[in-house]
Amino acid sequence: MTQDEPPPRPARARPTMREVAALAGVAIKTVSRVVNGVPTVDPAIVARVRAAADQLGYRPNLTASSLRRGDGRTATIGMLVEDAANPFSAALTRTVENVARERGVLVLVGSLDEDPARERELAQALIDRRVDGLVIVPAGRDQSYLISEQHTGTHLVFVDREAGLLDADAVVSDNRQGAIAAVNHLLKTGHRRIAYLGDRASIPTAAQRFDGYRHALEVAHIDYDDDIVRHTGSSEQAAITAAEQLLALPDPPTALFTSQNFVTIGAVRALRALGLQDTVAHVGFDDFPLADILSPGISVIAQDVEHLGRTAAGMLFSRLDGDTSPARTVTMPTRLIQRGSGEIAPGGHRHD
Known part of the structure; x- marks a missing residue:
């Protein structure tokens, strides 16, 4: 920075729920109820809170919300594909994304480049970010590294290829x-x-x-x-x-x-x-x-590809909704x- 340059402007802190409550003239608990979609809040108050949030540029902290909910859900899933630039991978990802969007769930995507080490690295990175489940096109032949994650509640669905050394749902083509x-x-x-x-x-x-x-x-x-x-x-x-x-x-x-x-x-x-x-x-x-x-x-x-993606996403969300039936593989015909x-x-x- 030269002598004539102004000092860098400090980053502005994100607006808080307390500020939204003050502007809307309601309690913080009321803002929380509006943010979490509680249906019993008076519509006029909902409108006032949303107007205040828009004016301030307030965005809810989804991670904090998931912790408060108590179920640990983050409304995110991970998807690992061979190469996001490949037309097959791109179409598969878009289909899963469309299904997830219908449920208000965000999809985080990574490319594996047929590298088993990269598969492990990215799968663990997504799990560390507390995704609710993973859809994986596996690069390696051994997915046993995910057994412990399965036991702690991470739901897994494999697509295009079955998992190796792991009992998990899969959707594949013939x-x-x-x-x-x-x-x-x-x-x-x-x-x-x-x-x-x-x-x-x-x-x-x-x-x-x-x-x-x-x-x-x-x-x-x-x-x-x-x-x-x-x-x-x-x-x-x-x-x-x-x-x-x-x-x-x-x-x-x-x-x-x-x-x-x-x-x-x-x-x-x-x-x-x-x-x-x-x-x-x-x-x-x-x-x-x-x-x-x-x-x-x-x-x-x-x-x-659309059927593959929709079936894989459907299986994952079924597991998230409580399906505890034995793992299965669905095989799709080609034409x-x-x-x-x-x-x-x-x-x-x-x-x-």
């Missing part, structure tokens, strides 16, 4: 059957050399989709060929590189099955860069924005959306 449907669709179109590009095989959903890919080939009596399989991770650039390598093979695949949305986007970029988008068939797992307006449109195995890329026959002809 990943294996979805992958089988994708490969069967390409087989029906006449393809026999179908490549697989997917996320890391250590991720449960990726492992299930890869298992579905292999099963569909086995049933069709097609030998598995490791040369046309790539576990790229979820990086779009890694998927571009992997797709380019596959398509440059002496005996390249005539069709691609990509088992994650960012991997699908990378494969689309590679096909278009090589001018093969109308020649090589392609089915992706998970829908993504603009997939329907590309030429050709991208055929996908779509998850019902094939045909848009053109998955209907390209070997040689580049469109199969209707």
